[in-house]
Amino acid sequence: MNRNHIEIHRDEMKTIGIDVIPIGAFSEKAHAPHRDDHYMFIVLSQGIFELELDFKQITMSNCSAYYIAPGQVHSYLNQDNCQGWYIFMDSLLISEKYTQILNTHLNSKQGIHLTSDSLIFSIIPILKNLLKQKSEFFQDQTEYSLTDAFLGFFIGALIQEDTAKELIGGQKYQTVNTFKQLLQERYKEHKQVKDYASLLNITPLYLNEIVKQVTGFTSSYWIQQTIALEAKRLLYYTELDIKQIAFELGYDDHAYFSRFMKKNIGMTASEFRLKNHDLSNNAPAIDNH
Known part of the structure; x- marks a missing residue:
């Protein structure tokens, strides 16, 4: 490994710029600290998930979600009885208004708590299954729409307690x-x-x-x-x-x-x-x- 730079993970997504991976689908403990060239959202429906993000240890539990922005250095520390997903997303797919909110909360508040009946938990499985399908009529547009809906629910929860909303x-x-x-x-x-x-x-x-x-x-x-x-x-x-x-x-x-x-x-x-x-x-x- 070249120790003169920090590893950057690129091209982790489907060709349309979105991918959904179940938590536990690959070995988190094998991950060295790295940056991504895209956004990543961690959505947890149950269990405890620990990661380090720019020298801060983050502990997620049960119904919660967190976003990691391009360039942030992160690594996975531990998980216990986890169910949920990693969602990888090209920055170009995120609207300007949503990007503004994510940028403004960067390094201050990047996580949210969810209720067990949050529609986020309904949208992600549909998006995941659609991404596995062979091309259907207007499939890309449907995937983008579901992605935008996910972002809307996530960012809505993110700003809910924002004093400057x-x-x-x-x-x-x-x-x-x-x-x-x-x-x-x-x-x-x-x-x-x-x-x-x-x-x-x-x-x-x-x-x-x-x-x-x-x-x-x-x-x-x-x-x-x-x-x-x-x-x-x-x-x-x-x-x-x-x-x-x-x-x-x-x-x-x-x-x-x-x-x-x-x-x-x-x-x-x-x-x-x-x-x-x-x-x-x-x-x-x-x-x-």
Whole structure:
């Protein structure tokens, strides 16, 4: 395995960009930490499912669901008496409005609780069976419709307890979503609130205000967390040295980079790598999904 990058799983779906796999269909314990180039939804109807997502341990139980966005590093830890599905979905199949909501909740709230009679549990088996059929008239359109219905129920539950749900679809919400998209694309070159405010043609003060209103945290918090998270990924999962990682993240001065890490995660880059050295060099073998 090349330890100079984090494994990215690609082309895991049917040709139409959707696939449904029952939980337990492949060996979760054999999965090394990896990224996907698509969205993945884990829907659990019973049991306990444990995974690690960007250094956070997530425990799902009974009726629940979770989404993992492209680029997030995840691995499966354990499962007990689980029934449910993995749903792999190309980003292009998700409407702009739904994508905005998923982006806004990224790294804050990505899981939902479901009732046992949720229609999600009825839709998925139909979609799964349809995907196994030979081509029928309008089959692709039916599969897309079922996928959109699943997303509607999932995102409806996701925003149910969102204190900013009344802002969804409004200008503030759209601006915050654009900020978070820009941040994922440009954090290596832009590290200040004023940089993103300039790209959005608003003031830094207003950007901080609306980001906090929608997400609960300021824009400066999200900038620092995005950089620190990618730094931890590279320090933990690759063998790049600290100077290379600093350069990869847009820092010419690796000492400044380590001071940034000390301020944001409580330890320097070298301290973080040393603390996690044994864990990061004992990843299990890669499986197919």
